[in-house]
Amino acid sequence: MNASQGSLPPGPRPPEDAGPAALVAALEHAPSALWFLSGPGPRTLWANARARELGGDPAALPVVGGRPVADVVAAVLRSGRPETLTGVLDTDGPSVTVTLSPLPAAGDPGVVLVVEGVDDRPVQQAPPVPPEQPVVDPAQHSLLPPSLPLLPDVRLSGSYHPASSVRAAGGDWYDAVPIGHGRLALVIGDAVGHGVRAASAMSRLRGALRSSALRDPAPAAVLAALDDFAAQMDDVQGASVFYGVLDAATGAISYAAAGHPAPLLVHADGRSDFLPVTARPPLGTLPGVPTPVARAELEPGATLVLYSDGAVAAPGPPPSQGLARLTEVAGAALTDPAALDGEALAGLAGVIAGGLITGGAQPDDIAVLVAHRRAHSVQPLQLDLVAVPSSLPAVRRRLGAWLTALGMGEEDRVGVMVAVGEACANAAEHAYRDTEPGPVQVTAAVDVDGVLTVTVHDEGTWRPPDRDPGDRGRGLLIMRQLVDGMVVRGEHGTTVTLRTRLRQSPDEEPEHPAGGTGATVVVDRHGGSPVVRASGDVDMVSADQLRIRLLEASHGGTVRVELDLTPVTLFSSAAVRVVLAVAAIAETEGWRLVVHAPDGGVTRHILEVSGLQRLVELR
Numbered sequence: 001m002n003a004s005q006g007s008l009p010p011g012p013r014p015p016e017d018a019g020p021a022a023l024v025a026a027l028e029h030a031p032s033a034l035w036f037l038s039g040p041g042p043r044t045l046w047a048n049a050r051a052r053e054l055g056g057d058p059a060a061l062p063v064v065g066g067r068p069v070a071d072v073v074a075a076v077l078r079s080g081r082p083e084t085l086t087g088v089l090d091t092d093g094p095s096v097t098v099t100l101s102p103l104p105a106a107g108d109p110g111v112v113l114v115v116e117g118v119d120d121r122p123v124q125q126a127p128p129v130p131p132e133q134p135v136v137d138p139a140q141h142s143l144l145p146p147s148l149p150l151l152p153d154v155r156l157s158g159s160y161h162p163a164s165s166v167r168a169a170g171g172d173w174y175d176a177v178p179i180g181h182g183r184l185a186l187v188i189g190d191a192v193g194h195g196v197r198a199a200s201a202m203s204r205l206r207g208a209l210r211s212s213a214l215r216d217p218a219p220a221a222v223l224a225a226l227d228d229f230a231a232q233m234d235d236v237q238g239a240s241v242f243y244g245v246l247d248a249a250t251g252a253i254s255y256a257a258a259g260h261p262a263p264l265l266v267h268a269d270g271r272s273d274f275l276p277v278t279a280r281p282p283l284g285t286l287p288g289v290p291t292p293v294a295r296a297e298l299e300p301g302a303t304l305v306l307y308s309d310g311a312v313a314a315p316g317p318p319p320s321q322g323l324a325r326l327t328e329v330a331g332a333a334l335t336d337p338a339a340l341d342g343e344a345l346a347g348l349a350g351v352i353a354g355g356l357i358t359g360g361a362q363p364d365d366i367a368v369l370v371a372h373r374r375a376h377s378v379q380p381l382q383l384d385l386v387a388v389p390s391s392l393p394a395v396r397r398r399l400g401a402w403l404t405a406l407g408m409g410e411e412d413r414v415g416v417m418v419a420v421g422e423a424c425a426n427a428a429e430h431a432y433r434d435t436e437p438g439p440v441q442v443t444a445a446v447d448v449d450g451v452l453t454v455t456v457h458d459e460g461t462w463r464p465p466d467r468d469p470g471d472r473g474r475g476l477l478i479m480r481q482l483v484d485g486m487v488v489r490g491e492h493g494t495t496v497t498l499r500t501r502l503r504q505s506p507d508e509e510p511e512h513p514a515g516g517t518g519a520t521v522v523v524d525r526h527g528g529s530p531v532v533r534a535s536g537d538v539d540m541v542s543a544d545q546l547r548i549r550l551l552e553a554s555h556g557g558t559v560r561v562e563l564d565l566t567p568v569t570l571f572s573s574a575a576v577r578v579v580l581a582v583a584a585i586a587e588t589e590g591w592r593l594v595v596h597a598p599d600g601g602v603t604r605h606i607l608e609v610s611g612l613q614r615l616v617e618l619r
Contacts, residue, residue, distance in 0.1 A: 033115040038108050039077040045110070054115070064098050069113075076100045077109045082204060082233070099235075101200035108540070108573060112200055149178045150502035151450040152377050154248040155407055156184075157370040157504075159349035161357060171198030172308040172365035175206055177213050182248045182448030185213040185222075188306040188369050189241035189260065201235040205283075209243070217245050219256040220291045223283075226258070230284025237284040242277075242306055249448055251298035251373050256291045258283050261309060264326060266334050268301030268375065272327045275304075301375040303348075305330050310364030311356050329355035345372060345407055346504050378405050380445035387427045387440040387458055395424050395442055399454075402444060406452075408502065416454065416500065419482040420444075423456035423496040426476075431460025431494060450502045459493040476556025480585070481548070487588055488558060519568070521545050523553045529560050535567035543574035550582045557585035562594040563616075571603045576610050583615040592617050 027034060033051040037044055064087045072083050085098040096117040103110045148156040158174050171191035179185050187209055191201040205226070212225035222243055230236040242263060244255030255263075255275065259282030262274040278292035298304055305326070312322030333351045349368040356366060381402045385391040396417055403413045420442065427440045440458045447453070479486050483500040519542035524531040530553040534546055554561045563579070565571065579595065586593045593616045597604040607618065 032117075033113075035111075035113040036103070037073060037077075037111045037113060039110065042073055042077060042111065051115075064096060069098060072098075072100055073111055073113065076102055076111050080109065082200075084234070099197070101197075101204070103200065103203065114197070144173060145175050147503040148176050149184065149450050150407060150504050151178075151182070151184070151248045151448070152406070152446045153182070153374055153448070154184065154246065155345040155348075155372045155374065157346055157349035157372075159353040159366075159368045161353050161366040171202050172310060172367035173202045173206055174306065174308075174367050174369035175209065176369065176371075177210055178449055179213060179217045179245070180449060183217065184246045184248060184371070185209075185217055186244045186246055186253075186304070186306060186369060186371055187213075187241060188263075188308060188367060189239055190308045190310075190365075190367075191236065192238040197235055201233070201239065204233065205230070205236050205239055205241075209241070213243075219243055219245060219254055219293045223256050223258055223291045226283050227287070227289070228284075230282075231287060233284075237282075239283045240309070241283060246298070246304075246371060248373075251300070251302070252295065253298060253304070254293055254295050256280075256293050258291075259285075261307070261312065263307070264305040264330055265296070265298070266303045266305065266330055268299055270331060270335060272331055274323070298371070298373045300373055303330075303334055303370060303372045305352060306369040306371075308365060308367040310366045311353065311368060313364055325356060326352075346409065348372065378402070378446070381443065383442040385424075385440050385442070386437050387424075387431050387460070388437045389425070389428050391428065391440070392421060392424055396421060399442070399444065406446065406502065407504075409504065412500075412503070415482040416452065416498070419479040419486075419498055420454050420456060422476075422479050423498070426496075427456060427458040427460070427494065431458040433461075435460075446502065452500050452502050454498045455495060456498075457493060457495045461493075476558055478556075480551050480556035485585075485588070486556065519545065521549045523549055525553075529562055530554070531562045531564055533564040533567075535569075537570035537572075538565075538568055538575040539570065539572050540574040543572060543578050546575060547578040547581070550578070554582070554586075557582070557589050560586075560591040562596065564596040565603045566596055566598055568597075568603045571606050576606065576612070579607070579612060579616065580610075583612065587615070594619060 028048045030048055031050065033054050034048045035044055035051050036046045064085045067085060069085070072085060076083055080102045082102060083100045085100075087095065096115050099112075099114045099116070101112045101114075103112045144160055145158070148158055150156070156176050158176070160172065160174070172189075173191070174188040175185075176187075177185040189202075189205065191198045191205060208226060208229045209222065212222045212229075215225075216222070223241070226241065230239060238259075240257075240259035242255065242257040242260040244253045244263075246253045255277075257277045258280055262277040264272060264274055266272050275296055276294055278294065280289055280291060307326065312326055330352050333348060333355065349370045352370065353366050353368045381399065383395060383398055385394065399420055400413065400417055403416060408416070424440060424442065428437070431440070432438045438459050440456065442454065442456050444452065444454045476486075476488070479496070479498065483498045485499040487497045489495045489497075519534055519536040519538045521532065521534045521538075521542065524533055532546070532549045532553050534542075536542075538546060550561060550563065551557065553559075563582075579593070583593045595607065595612070595616045596619050597607055604618070607613065607616075612618075
């Protein structure tokens with residue numbers, strides 16, 4: 001949804017990025033009233049024809065079930081928890097059901113509001129879906145994980161293919177959650193039903209699973225927590241799920257399933273079998289039901305294929321036909337050496353899912369999650385060089401090949417290489433100034449949880465950057481923006497440590513909302529320390545400008561700066577994240593970020609509510 005649209009136009013006008021015409025038509029002409037809202041206003045991003053018949057503005061809806069709908073919308077925006085109301089729409093109106101489901105929009109809190117039962121008359125006949133045009137549900141894709149962990153011992157791949165009909169799409173999902181010490185929680189499931197409500201139920205179930213897995217990742221504990229959660233949520237009740245905890249280093253996996261088919265295990269020698277699973281009812285359908293936990297092992301070179309039931313039901317009855325087709329397709333994909341090499345592994349789930357689609361209409365969603373245990377781990381890298389410019393091409397060549405072997409995508413790989421190149425260039429230019437060039441050492445390693453650490457160490461002399469470097473001295477700034485964390489130490493020479501969590505990014509990144517920024521961000525260098533001054537509305541777009549200016553003024557976090565928010569009229573959640581990130585960098589570098597925000601102002605209140613007063617010095 002395009003958050004820049006603001007108020008609703010008079011006629012049917014779906015958001016620019018709402019997807020194919022068939023999906024928009026189905027939502028536009030649905031018998032239920034449907035709003036997509038964004039906080040904190042709230043403001044309407046889009047509403048269908050039935051919603052516009054009711055006035056277009058959900059704030060204008062009266063009390064339902066004893067509660068004003070506008071108040072419930074505000075509560076869901078604050079808490080992120082879904083709500084359901086039942087009652088009459090007005091004193092003489094019909095009984096309706098109002099469902100409010102949290103759905104973040106462009107980085108801000110959002111709500112999907114559905115009012116059912118307002119009228120049984122059709123609004124308008126939706127146009128037929130062209131048989132050659134598959135329906136892709138953007139909401140479903142946006143609720144799947146934006147990236148998967150990238151570990152040294154296990155490669156993951158995920159893929160989702162929606163059903164051909166919008167009435168059948170939605171509800172299938174997968175996830176992979178790092179839980180520490182080289183362990184991964186692997187999950188795939190299917191929410192009951194189809195369409196927007198199923199996608200919304202899937203989103204809540206995925207959130208509940210992540211929360212449960214991070215508290216206690218044991219399969220029995222997680223499924224018990226999901227049972228309790230589903231029993232309280234009508235649209236989540238009955239969902240199926242497979243959940244397993246994989247030790248990436250040893251290949252040991254403990255797992256359990258609730259109403260979900262068993263994953264396929266393809267061994268390194270090409271043999272295939274399904275993991276033994278003791279059947280138990282779907283989530284929330286039978287209180288207190290025990291959860292049998294089984295164990296297995298993935299030997300080096302083995303691959304585990306998790307799938308939703310659409311993957312085996314699509315070819316048609318009998319069920320054994322679908323299972324045999326899955327075994328055949330997965331086996332063929334995994335016997336291709338190119339599919340198990342480097343970046344190609346990231347697309348393995350898509351290859352398997354695509355092989356299950358036989359052409360024509362696809363009656364159900366297909367979700368596939370693949371976990372491949374590497375036959376050989378990538379060993380750490382160490383380069384011993386001389387700190388001269390002519391050494392830099394060798395660093396790029398050797399490091400690039402090493403990162404490719406890890407399976408990093410091109411965009412992430414180039415980012416790390418540029419950051420390391422800047423650190424090496426700094427050593428070549430500054431470490432041994434006015435002396436003979438000395439040694440520089442580059443080391444790179446990945447820990448069991450997929451955190452990449454690269455160090456660049458020289459034995460020269462550390463020189464703090466100039467306060468105003470002009471067009472030069474941007475290396476620290478560039479490095480800071482390309483990795484998750486950077487530390488510079490000037491003891492016994494200079495050591496630059498770069499850290500970033502490896503992840504597999506989706507093929508297409510979500511677009512940012514259109515429109516300009518309402519904020520002005522400048523750097524004032526006239527005082528003792530640089531001061532970054534912001535004014536106006538610091539929204540999601542201008543928050544990135546704020547981040548760049550703070551990193552620029554602090555020379556990548558190595559120089560103390562202050563932040564003046566006195567004239568700011570709106571301070572978004574994206575801006576709060578920027579201040580948190582810079583405050584964390586400052587703490588690592590041994591200084592404290594000073595933030596000017598007037599007492600009693602909205603910006604000061606937001607900073608205090610966010611707990612930032614413990615990380616920054618508020619003035």
